[in-house]
Amino acid sequence: MPDFDVYQLPEDHETIRAAVREVCDARVAPNAAEADESGEFPKASYDALRSSDFHAPHIPVEYGGAGADALATAIVIEEVARACASSSLIPAVNKLGTMPLILAGSESLKQRYLTPVASGEAMFSYCLSEPEAGSDAVSMTTRAVRDGDYWVLNGVKRWITNAGVSEYYTVFAVTDPAARSRGISAFVVEKSDEGVSFGAPEKKLGIKGSPTREVYFDNVRIPLDRMIGDEGTGFATAMKTLDHTRVTIAAQAVGIAQGALDFAKGYVKERKQFGKAVADFQGIQFMLADMGMKLEAARQLTYVAAGKSERGDADLTYFGAAAKCFASDAAMEITTDAVQLLGGYGYTRDYPVERMMRDAKITQIYEGTNQVQRVVMARQMLKD
Incomplete structure (x- = not known):
């Protein structure tokens, strides 16, 4: 059995x-x-x-x-x-x-x-994207040049979550421009390092309580022992990292969707129209059923991907991308439906579902857009 x-x-x-x-x-x-x-x-x-x-x-x-x-x-x-x-x-x-x-x-x-x-003394952020290098991370221009016992970093990173709040940053920079992806290395940069500065907080649609800023590096001198891994392995490390952390974005999307569904369920059971609770109308029940079904499918896929992350399974790249893509698409649909279930009230800041809808949108974009996730999945599927 x-x-x-x-x-x-x-x-x-x-x-x-x-x-x-x-x-x-x-x-x-x-x-x-x-x-x-x-x-x-x-x-x-x-x-x-x-x-x-x-x-x-x-x-x-x-x-x-x-x-x-x-x-x-x-x-x-x-x-x-x-x-x-x-x-x-x-x-x-x-x-x-x-x-x-x-x-x-x-x-x-x-x-x-x-x-x-x-x-809890410090937080840690991740600096990969640049103004002209988002999905195409290999096109980054931030440079690290060897100078004796130091690497000297110059460049800018964009869309850095918790920038300015975090004390530490994993920064990816080009150490050998001729080697393309094999010419990128990773470093630990501290907020207090001379030459590190931050742009103004981005004015965003959602996740407003998490600061997103540019990070600037102006002749930042990094000791040799702060390189992560060997020289030229940074891009491979960045991609392996995302295989694991896309699972966390899937989990975030599941949580946002659960919050929206929980609130919407409570609302439609209390709200009365035409002499009965809104939850008693079959059309509303169908919406709730679809929301719950998509949410549970997203959760189970996320948990499977988490298990593969823990074990380091060979197919983690596929499952990490699939969980992130499916869960974030589901979260966008579920939060939008939650706003609909609250009607006009859902469109106001007096209720949390409009915030959840705005927050859900970013899960379809960061750590690789869902279009990129579909490319990743297809390539994994087509491998021998």
């Missing part, structure tokens, strides 16, 4: 979900509307996550972290996103920024930089 327990989350993962939800309902959700309205980083939410060890759960225990596996980390991000999408970028981007170190960094780099992230 098959082991049907494989289709059920382990008890400890359900315990993690319950713990995160409790923290988020009490100390994160109350800050979500204000963070969206003000565009300010939700420090109170960060403090709540940090005090509960949910700010960077993926950091291994040997560096002072909680040592959460990829599935547990996805559940944490999902539950935070259910309450506040901006706040979910705290654990998500901490994973994105540190994953290159975990995959390719020296032991000394890991000890030096993962430990303060685990303790």
Whole structure:
């Protein structure tokens, strides 16, 4: 007989979900509307996550972290996103920024930089995209030139999540222009390094409580021991990182969609029209059924991808792309339907679903647009 327990989350993962939800309902959700309205980083939410060890759960225990596996980390991000999408970028981007170190960094780099992230003393961001190099990351122009015992960085990175708040940055730069993707290397840059500066916060549609800025490097001198991995391996590290962290974006999308569905269900059960609850109309029930079906399909695909991330399966590239693409498309549909279910009220800031709809949109764009995800999936499918 098959082991049907494989289709059920382990008890400890359900315990993690319950713990995160409790923290988020009490100390994160109350800050979500204000963070969206003000565009300010939700420090109170960060403090709540940090005090509960949910700010960077993926950091291994040997560096002072909680040592959460990829599935547990996805559940944490999902539950935070259910309450506040901006706040979910705290654990998500901490994973994105540190994953290159975990995959390719020296032991000394890991000890030096993962430990303060685990303790909550610092956050970590990821600098890959540039003004003229988004999906085509190989076209980056940020340069790193060797000068004795240092690398000297010059250039600009764009769309950097939590820029200015994070203390540390994984930065990808060209060290050998003739070698194309094999001429890109990765470095740890500190916010305090001379020559590092930040642009004004972007004025965005959603995730307004998570600052997005350009990061400028003006003759930034980086010691040799801050290179992540060997010279020329940066692009490969960047792509391996995204294989893992696209799962976290899928989890974020699932959480946003769950928050919108939860609120819409409560609303239609209370709202009365034509003498009965809106939820009693079959047309509304069909909408709810479709929303729930798409959400659960997205969640299951995300959890499968998380398992593959934890094991390092050979088909992670496909499943990471598929989970991110499907979950973010589903989140956009579900949040849009949630606004529709609330009618005119859904279109106002008095209710959270319009914020959730705006927040959901970015999940279809960052860490690779969904058009790029479909290219990635097709290429994986067509391999021998």
